[in-house]
Amino acid sequence: MQNDFHRRARLLIDQAHVVGISPEEESWLNIHTINCTECRDYAEITERVIQGLGSFSFEVDPGLTERVQKALTRSAEAVATSHVVRQKFFSGAVISLLLTLVGSLASWEAAALVAAQIHISPWTWKTGVVLWSLPSLCVALVLISGWPYLAGNSYEKREVA
Amino acid sequence: MSSREGSTPIHSAIPKTSVILAVLLFVAIEVAMHMLFIRNHDPLPLIARYLFILAVGLYIGSYALFSGYVYRDASRRGMPKVPWVLIVLVIPYGVGFLLFFLLRKPLLKPCIHCGCGIGTEQAFCSFCGEPQKKAGVQPAWRIS
Numbered sequence: 001m002q003n004d005f006h007r008r009a010r011l012l013i014d015q016a017h018v019v020g021i022s023p024e025e026e027s028w029l030n031i032h033t034i035n036c037t038e039c040r041d042y043a044e045i046t047e048r049v050i051q052g053l054g055s056f057s058f059e060v061d062p063g064l065t066e067r068v069q070k071a072l073t074r075s076a077e078a079v080a081t082s083h084v085v086r087q088k089f090f091s092g093a094v095i096s097l098l099l100t101l102v103g104s105l106a107s108w109e110a111a112a113l114v115a116a117q118i119h120i121s122p123w124t125w126k127t128g129v130v131l132w133s134l135p136s137l138c139v140a141l142v143l144i145s146g147w148p149y150l151a152g153n154s155y156e157k158r159e160v161a
Numbered sequence: 162m163s164s165r166e167g168s169t170p171i172h173s174a175i176p177k178t179s180v181i182l183a184v185l186l187f188v189a190i191e192v193a194m195h196m197l198f199i200r201n202h203d204p205l206p207l208i209a210r211y212l213f214i215l216a217v218g219l220y221i222g223s224y225a226l227f228s229g230y231v232y233r234d235a236s237r238r239g240m241p242k243v244p245w246v247l248i249v250l251v252i253p254y255g256v257g258f259l260l261f262f263l264l265r266k267p268l269l270k271p272c273i274h275c276g277c278g279i280g281t282e283q284a285f286c287s288f289c290g291e292p293q294k295k296a297g298v299q300p301a302w303r304i305s
Contacts, residue, residue: 089263092260099254099259100254103254103255107254110213114197117197132253133253135251136252136257140256150263
């Protein structure tokens with residue numbers, strides 16, 4: 001029971017320095033510390049340590065502050081660049097797919113028109129258009145499926161990081 | 162009009178050879194296709210035919226300009242020129258050009274000693290071998 005009182009008193013002493021205690025707790029603590037030497041000593045030592053920490057000062061290397069600021073700035077820039085690069089690659093993937101679709105349709109129509117003029121068989125010009133569009137489609141699909149990886153390994157991102 | 166990165170004007174970003182080639186291709190396609198359509202008595206309306214031939218000419222002519230731009234820009238960035246021009250030519254609908262823009266390296270910086278173009282991440286010049294200022298990991302402390 002006595003130990004519980006001491007434990008509570010020390011807890012209140014610590015709390016008083018950090019978040020503060022209620023008036024009832026303060027009055028109970030005052031009565032306890034008047035009667036208990038151990039807890040009074042604990043309160044005094046705590047008070048002294050905290051005062052000591054407050055007056056403690058040390059010289060900070062001016063270069064260190066600059067380096068920390070630079071590191072923080074670089075880190076913030078890397079995050080911003082990463083976002084921009086990801087957005088750029090995603091837009092690139094979508095645009096390439098759109099260009100492929102629109103370009104393939106336009107090429108199909110154009111090839112049909114020209115083929116009629118120069119008398120090329122339908123299967124020839126159709127095969128030609130498919131083969132012509134294939135690289136574009138492959139690149140668009142690679143970009144669509146792998147844009148996060150490509151963005152993560154781009155030169156822009158590596159340069160800032 | 163100038164490009165966003167650096168201050169290179171667009172007319173110097175495209176070699177003159179490419180411009181000449183683009184014009185020649187455009188003219189050749191316009192003439193050849195008009196002759197073809199006229200000879201075959203194509204039933205296509207006149208305006209549609211002109212627009213179609215113009216579009217084809219512009220598309221093919223612009224490829225010559227794009228290739229020239231990529232050739233010059235790739236050399237400014239230390240990237241292989243000929244493979245990138247081939248990529249732009251082989252991958253149609255401007256997707257090759259788009260790919261170049263997505264994957265291109267940063268512009269080369271001049272070496273502080275000899276002035277040759279070197280990569281921004283290079284700690285030493287590839288030509289004169291001199292170390293570059295602020296390159297590499299800087300020590301946090303120095304022994305005095």
